[in-house]
Amino acid sequence: MIRVLIADDEALVRTGLRMILEAAGDLEVAGEAADGAEAVAAVRRLRPDVVLMDVRMPRMNGVAALKAINREPDPPKVVMLTTFDLDEYVYGALRARAAGFLLKGSGPRELVGAVRAVADGTAILAPAVTRRLVDAFAERDPAAARAARDRLARLTARERDVVGGVARGLANAGIARELAMTETTVKAHVSRSLAKLGLANRVQIALLVRDAEQGERGGG
Template sequence: MISVLIADDEALVRAGLRMILRAAGDIEVAAEAGDGAQAVAAVARHRPHVVLMDVRMPRMDGVAALARINRAPDPPPVLMLTTFGLDEHVHAALRERAAGYLLKDTAPRELISAVRAVAGGGAVLAPTVTRRVIDAFAAGGPPGDPAAGRRLAALTARELQVVRAVARGLANADIARELRMTQTAVKAHVSRSLAKLGLTNRVQVALLVRDAGPLPPSPEP
């Protein structure tokens, strides 16, 4: 049974989420919280498998609560919910290692699938959020963070090529055509690169590449 903590400042929203999750059969609601501070305390008290948390809450917002939760030993994955497709909270939540980011109008079956996915160690992002975050970062000027560059330097030449393509928003099939690889090979390179970089999803890759700024041309693999 997957235990979930629901954190949202609206009681009606919490009630709706509770009904959806309990109908899944393999998910139980361990506790609820009305703001970020309550969510942090409830995580320590109940140790849920997954936290389902609204981004905008009083006293302490969801991003601040996420950061506090992730500083504790063995933190549960946090799946963020918002009514907004893209704002500064999306970027902040991804930098704080949110396990997922969904819009509140997500269909019930997709919400249940997302909870199961992050409970199993996966990451989930609403497709519209993924595309718009990548586009927004691609349009911005490169900050050139040396620490980000050093992390990318740990990749092989081929992994770096694949990661740069991922950061441009290309799907595995597009990367395979561009780099003349099989999709199976691309998937393997993406998985290895995520593991080396300590990341969980493709949007985090885009953020890291953007932070690194201009890099020397990738050597031939």
């Protein structure tokens, strides 16, 4: 059973999320929080596996709560919930090592799938989310592009193929089909690539690849 904490300042949103999660059968709502401070306290008290965290909340926003939670021993995976205002909150969550992002308008299947994925250690983000985050936040200066290309050079050719698929928003199954691999092999390549690059999740891989590509297109 995957234990989930829901953190959102709107009671109706929390109720809707609870209904969706508990209908899945293998997910249990361990608790709820109405702001970031409550979420941090609930994580310490309840030790959930996954936190669904609203980005914008009173008293302590979701990014500040994420940072505090990640300082805890053996922290849960945190998925940020957003209406997709591309602002400093979302940028901060990227840099604070969020396990993933989910649109508040996502359907039940996507929500449940995201919780299961991050609990399993694989943050599978919707392709639209990945692409829009990357387009908004990728660095565009030549120095960043060169640094990104140098980091990607640490990977084997096959690992670069896999991270290229990640950067395009493909899930492991899509990468496996494209490269004629098993999903298990793709997952292993992603894990090794994250370790070699010193990154936390697939969005950060996508950002790094886009940094490198921006430099190539710009001649840097």
